Amino acid sequence: MIPDSPRYNIENLKIDEIIFTQGFVPSCNIKICKGECCNLGVYLDLEFRDKILNYSDVIIKVMNDAQVKDVKLWFDGEIIEDTDFTSGLAIGTNLYKTPKGYEQCVFKDLNNFCSLQIAAEEIGLHKWDLKPTFCILYPLTIDHSVLTYDDDHSSTLSYCGKTKFENFTQTVYNALKEEISYVFGDNALDYLNKYLKNKQQ
Numbered sequence: 001m002i003p004d005s006p007r008y009n010i011e012n013l014k015i016d017e018i019i020f021t022q023g024f025v026p027s028c029n030i031k032i033c034k035g036e037c038c039n040l041g042v043y044l045d046l047e048f049r050d051k052i053l054n055y056s057d058v059i060i061k062v063m064n065d066a067q068v069k070d071v072k073l074w075f076d077g078e079i080i081e082d083t084d085f086t087s088g089l090a091i092g093t094n095l096y097k098t099p100k101g102y103e104q105c106v107f108k109d110l111n112n113f114c115s116l117q118i119a120a121e122e123i124g125l126h127k128w129d130l131k132p133t134f135c136i137l138y139p140l141t142i143d144h145s146v147l148t149y150d151d152d153h154s155s156t157l158s159y160c161g162k163t164k165f166e167n168f169t170q171t172v173y174n175a176l177k178e179e180i181s182y183v184f185g186d187n188a189l190d191y192l193n194k195y196l197k198n199k200q201q
């Protein structure tokens with residue numbers, strides 16, 4: 001079973017310096033963006049799927065009426081090989097259609113919150129213990145062992161997206177320090193700060 005945190009060793013990754021320069025909004029703000037980044041679902045480690053399924057009772061309990069309660073419909077069933085996932089295997093979350101006809105991740109509720117995060121908080125786990133790594137890290141991602149900015153997905157987003165310069169107040173690196181520490185461990189920020197300093201010398 002995948003440990004809750006840290007999930008990756010940052011020293012095993014290359015660092016794309018775009019993470020220190022790409023602009024980002026003051027913080028994720030569901031009231032403004034309506035969780036737009038969740039509309040396509042996410043790929044997660046196959047072992048993490050099993051962890052989520054272990055908590056299906058509490059996840060179903062916190063879901064809205066419109067959400068899919070049949071656990072067999074939560075994941076797309078197509079297992080792919082990808083070494084950016086700890087087990088080397090990944091699977092995607094399915095989408096469902098809301099009463100207003102929008103498609104979104106099965107775990108995104110009608111208030112635009114993630115049922116996995118709500119469920120974790122409900123039972124006293126860390127808020128991200130049931131959340132897929134690439135949801136926590138977004139708009140950062142790991143691509144072919146490089147920690148980088150997910151510009152493909154970001155280019156479609158209307159609030160925090162890569163061209164929404166008017167909304168930027170900080171870099172993604174500064175915005176995501178809590179997330180980076182959670183996914184890569186407490187020493188990750190020191191490691192990245194030293195990395196940046198060395199590059200600037």
Ligand code: SF4
Nearest residue numbers: 038105107108114135
């Ligand atoms: S699992 Fe949660 S955070 Fe990730 S895409 Fe789905 S609703 Fe969003």
